[in-house]
Amino acid sequence: MEATAPQARGRRRWPWVVAALVAVALVAGGVLVRAYPSVAATTCPRCYGMTPVRDRLYAEPGLSAADRRRLVEVYDAATRQVDDFYRGRESAPTVLACFSADCYARIGGGGERGMAVRNQALMLSPRGIDPVIAAHELSHVELHARLGSHADEVPQWFDEGLAVLVADDRRYLLPPTAPDRCRDAAPGPLPETLDAWLRAATADEQVYARAACRVQRWVQAGGGPEAVLRLVTRLRAGADIDTLLTS
Known part of the structure; x- marks a missing residue:
């Protein structure tokens, strides 16, 4: 059946609508990356050059075998500390660990040793590759995950x-x-x-x-x-x- 003139015009508009929505999404994504690089980096670690070490643990590329072992040991010790206190964990955050200042700046870090990002992720600076610092940030994530919408209270x-x-x-x-x-x-x-x-x-x-x-x-x-x-x-x-x- 042949389309009427209004139907034809409507169909011609759809590609423009889709293109506009895609453009808005791209602009919004660009704003997010510029304004909140830590959120963007923890959402897509590979996009920022981070490589998986284990589970949801990521690190900057090129680490020595010794540094990778040290990171895993720090991560395991920190998670045990949080597990012991909370009688288990309900959170499963993405962890981004940097051994260089350039890496930490690239993913949105500043002068802090570590930083929890919402209730879903945390970042560790070169000075934060330490069980105490990692457990501190994991505690923030765990508490907020358990509280849900009540965390701000x-x-x-x-x-x-x-x-x-x-x-x-x-x-x-x-x-x-x-x-x-x-x-x-x-x-x-x-x-x-x-x-x-x-x-x-x-x-x-x-x-x-x-x-x-x-x-x-x-x-x-x-x-x-x-x-x-x-x-x-x-x-x-x-x-x-x-x-x-x-x-």
């Missing part, structure tokens, strides 16, 4: 202090054998938002110790890591975070 100081505790970071906590693991128990408010936390941590890195002190004491008072698991369950059920952290 948790104040940044609690998220950071918990990551220090999970990673057993002795820069900011005394050894587990100490009666009180706090290195800095100074009172006062702690940063609630990510922006405020970044400003505070840039001015005084010991804000990690103060946050870790409060989280460690809260966890200890609640009977150990189970306190965090209960917090996740109750927060997802609609409980108020301030009430949970003060009870």
Whole structure:
């Protein structure tokens, strides 16, 4: 059956519509890559020259066999640390590890040792190829994965202090054998938002110790890591975070 004039015009428009949608998608992708290279890199590690090492673990190409073994050992130790605290993991993040500053800059990193990207990935700088740093970032990812849409309700100081505790970071906590693991128990408010936390941590890195002190004491008072698991369950059920952290 012969198409009518309006039908023919409609059919002729479809290729233009498809082309326009493709163009919009390409522009949006280009904006994402320029504005958020870390998101783009963790979404497509191979696009940024990263090569698979094992599972969802990627590294820059050209590593020696010794460096690859070291990376796997760091990754295994960090995941065990998180598994032990959370009684298993619900997250399965993509991990991008850089052994050179150029690699880390290329995937969107800055001066930090490591960085969690949403609740799906993390990046490690050359200074972050360390079980403590990797476990710290894995803790962020795990907590956010468990909380889902409620992750934004948790104040940044609690998220950071918990990551220090999970990673057993002795820069900011005394050894587990100490009666009180706090290195800095100074009172006062702690940063609630990510922006405020970044400003505070840039001015005084010991804000990690103060946050870790409060989280460690809260966890200890609640009977150990189970306190965090209960917090996740109750927060997802609609409980108020301030009430949970003060009870």
